Amino acid sequence: MSEPDPRDGNLVTPHWQLDDSAATRRGLRGVPAATWPVLGTIWRAAPGAAVAVAVMQVVSGLAAAFGLFATTGVLTQLLASGPTTERVVAALPDLLLVGAAFGLRGAMDVGVALAHARITPSVRRVAEERLYAASLGADLAAFDDSEFYDRMHRARDRGLFFLERAADNLVELVGSVIGIAAAAGSLALLHPVLLPVLLLAVLPDGWAVQRAARLAYASVGRTVVLDRRVQMVSDLATEREPAAEIRAYQAEPFVLDEYRVAADPLRDEDVRLATAQARVRGVGRALAGLGLAVTYVVLGLLVRYEWVPLAVAGTAVIAIRVATTALNRLVLAANQLVEQGMYVADYQEFLASARRPADRPEVGLDPSRVRLEGVSFSYPGSGRVAVDGITLSIEPGETVALVGENGSGKTTLAKLIAGLYAPTAGRVLWGAQDIAEADRSSVASQVMMVLQDPVRWPHTARVNVRVGRHSRVDPDGVALKQAAGQAGADVVVDGLPAGWETLLSKQFRGGVELSGGQWQRLAVARGLYRDAPLLIWDEPTAPLDAKAEFAVYESLRALAEDRTVVLITHRLASVRHADRILLLHEGKLVEQGTHAELLASGGRYADLYELQSRMYADA
Template sequence: MAKATVTAASRPSGSSRPSHPSGSSQLPELKASWWESHSVALASVRFSAMARRLPAVLRQAVTIAWQASRRDTVAALAFNLLAGVATAFGLLATRGVLQALFAAGPTLDRVRAAVPSLVVVAAATFVRSGLSIIAGWAQARLEPQVLTTAERRLFELTTQVKLAAFDDAGFSDEMERARNRGSLAVQFLTRGAIDLTAGLAGLAATAVTLALLHPVLLGALLLASVPAAWAAVRAARLAYLSNHARTSRRRRLWMLSDLMANRATAAELRAFTMRPFLLREYDIMAGAETRTELEVVRRQTMTRLVGGVFSGVATFGVYVALGALLVDHRLPLAAAGTAVLALQAARNALALAVTNVNRVYEEGLYFNDYTDFLARAGERMPPVTREATVRAPASIEVRDATLHYAETDAPAVLGANLTVHRGQTIALVGENGSGKTSLARLIAGLYHPDSGTVSWDGTPLSTVDPEDAWQHVAMVSQEYWHWPFTAERNILLGTNDAPRDGTNDAPRDGTNDAPRDGPRDAPRDAPRDGPRDGTNDEPRDEPRENTHDGLVEAAARKAGAHDMIAGLPAGYDTLLSRNFAGGQDLSGGQWQRLAAARAFYRDAPVLICDEPSAALDARAEHALFAALRAGAPDRITVLITHRLANVRHADHIYVLHEGHVVEHGAHLDLLAAGGTYAELFALQATGYTAA
């Protein structure tokens, strides 16, 4: 594939379009993706190396399957092995049928003599089919259980590891491989291992049959199998090597396809007249891809042709050997007929086994990624400690706290000190990268300092179960997520669905009062697919009579989100994701209001607001900060914002620079000091006061 020949730095001055040779792509090289992690190893490994590693890989597959379901694992393996035994019995019984039919005497007598063996053949065929069906049923049951077991174990760890683990690029890459390929590899490995077992069982059954008929036939089977096995392995390797070589080009095609058929890019594509450029790039990539695929087809066909020729020669040699044994009276005619059937069965079993060898080996490598990640994630778990417990803090104290992120030299926070009491609002101010968010997360207990302490009411958070502390924290993050649930569920996330003020008559019992994702006013067994009809379900401006809904609505009103939610097609029951039928999407500012409503509903004693108004318009921003200033008197509020007009009312302001707290005090005191805060405030004020 052609590499980019022109870069931004090498374009001639004043040129509006880069010059490039005809047929050459302008796209740069792509970074290796997670699913290519073992491509080089798989491209270079030999079949013999795969075969040597098979026992260890099969043992891994059986182990995870055993954890998922012992009964289905035993059934899938045992019934496949028994099916192989039934195959051997059927072939041996076939010899009895042929002996009776080829014996001297009247035809009717020969047929009668063959009946007992025919019954055995029919019974063996019936049993083998039944065993294979039961084995397939057990395998079909086992696969989803294996996948669920693997994914659940993965998510148990990813939701529990220290937050700092996600700042490590290596950990994130390993997690992506384990999540996107490793979990599926467990399922594919189980399937391949069972199919390989079935193929090997069938091959062993036919081999035993031929050995019992005559030892020479066993050697003939091995010789006859070599060309077919070679052709199958060779064709599979050609396909894999081709896929590996074409990976980068296919990723470019996927990227170009997404750019040309995506709602998010449609406007810019047209406004900047990018259609000719994108189509030209697509033609270059697609043309090269088509030519490569045709070449692979040609080479695979030639491989199969060569394999077929040698397989035919080998099969002819087997029949010559059979004829020689017959002529020499060393093999009865009935045994020869049975041998022919056994050779055909062996060919099918061999094809099944060979097909799954490469699959089992490849999936075994990705399964190792999964197990390695589980081991590393286990090392990054927060310490299990019950030394102390915490309640809603009356004061939070940070003393000489220092925090480093993985793979960074400079500390995010260095020697920070601050104290905040219940009912106070503190503001963290500074330029980008000064450590504001990091310090706020130390206060919330999401990170533990490398040195120094963060204490709630004198209790170091390092001695407390993290989840005990997080129960008392609400956060409006600048990196809030668009949760694909209803508007109401977005506000309720992470909180108990039961009313908090105890005015409902009875607690939820899991029947009529189960947590709801569906419509609020309709009966629980009457789903509503259509929009509100403007009668009973039209948006309401007054708080709802239900106490629970009143709390949700009160939080939405406080965040300035109620009117926006009421205007949605189904109000608070609107699904906020276009991945669902009838789902809606919100603007950035609307999502930010919803995130603020979630924090207000949680009503936690520690509230962290990290750029809570970055996407809000002026009116919404004013309403939000008015609600924050009128906050509960028993709350500690930590405010981070670049809009310094919103921090004037904070009880104490901390100014950070490169992780250090360089200034702190009240708004007027900091202005009078004429330091960094005064400079930043004056710069922003100039934009509003200058003529």
């Protein structure tokens, strides 16, 4: 079998892949740009904890600097001439100061850790809610726009995670900058010549950490596609939905092959990265050792020629250790922050792109008379017109049926009538009001809709129906039971172990699964429970058995008396009683009339009806 190569074609450079080269080049200069959005989120999420961390980090740095000064005092006393006991006694006050300084520093570091512990979860909490609010607030058409969709997934799958990590790194970054400033500041005060000596000691290590981080980042850029592919295979191999079909089609070896094809190069890349990083760290260590040796020689010479006293040189050794550790932390945190900043930018970009214009003021709408004037619609990013120049009126109380072949535009037209999509040309009017100019919730509130693939809410049976209008007051469940009865869902619920309170999701303990038709009955009940003047049904009875279908159509007829109804179905026998039938073909309205009129005209509808009648007669 020739294996598909995941490095082929689109999979190597899909349009959602990050352009990592710019960020890699940007390096540490990218820190400020990466910092601001993270800082903004921290500020929004936990301002008190953020201030506490900053203040305590500064105090910790000052304590460290003070401790280094006091250390010089201790060393000066200890290295003075005289009997040992006297020298130790003389050093005691400074020793106490050193102890106090380091005690204070320890306390501050604990305080920073405690405040930091509040920051990360708060950042996640705020960032998640903003993302979900943005996603829920986006127009439906945005979900058909592949760019928007990719942006949202990047923001959700990586942006959120890295925003949290970036918040951690920012705290680390500030702490290490203050640590370095404390060490460098105290050295500069002790003797300015010690500053270049400090640089000599810390630069090789800094180089190695920076280089290793860049290697890691470049590797992420190379493996992002493979990672995503492994994730896809993982879902196929472990999720419930595809399990039956994979077994029925004996596709198990194929799925495993798919896994290997993506996972092998991923492993090789990881090995390559770890090896390169180990090599860089080795070189860094050798250079750091060399740097340290040179540092000590220089310090020795400074002492030898009495540029600095021995005690100050002793303090310098300690300060250099402090600074080296802090610098390592700094470079690592800064590099990670730049990398994470890329993903945080994705998150920010998504929030910005999902921002909708402020909602218009609520208006009273009357959807009983619907008028379409030259309405066309193309899905975002699609060159094809899904609905093409349709003009029609639907009168109050009228039931119209939309029929036509798969892909002829029925669902799209129904969603345009419901205001879920805004036409790309033309207008949809309810009464005299163009609904594109009305606010979204006023429009949605007037529509009850059952769609082709209703959501299977992972909740109780009760929630599955009540979510149709979750704000509806129905204390004794009268409306709930009425809707369930009309949809034949009451029988389904009667058979459930905990009735209305049964959890309908196998993903949770105690949850049960329903059949496709049983789910559909609940979905129909949900639509009925919503109760609104404009009723839109998109193939509501396709998965229902004949008895349930009959019952649903009976309910529909009763409901239709005082409502405007748009019904989509392929079963032409069900549309015979509609006041008017509209036949769509390739997005255009090509025939309309009553059942009898359309049969008499001998057009497409008559052909379709004839075909279906023959099918049922043969069966």
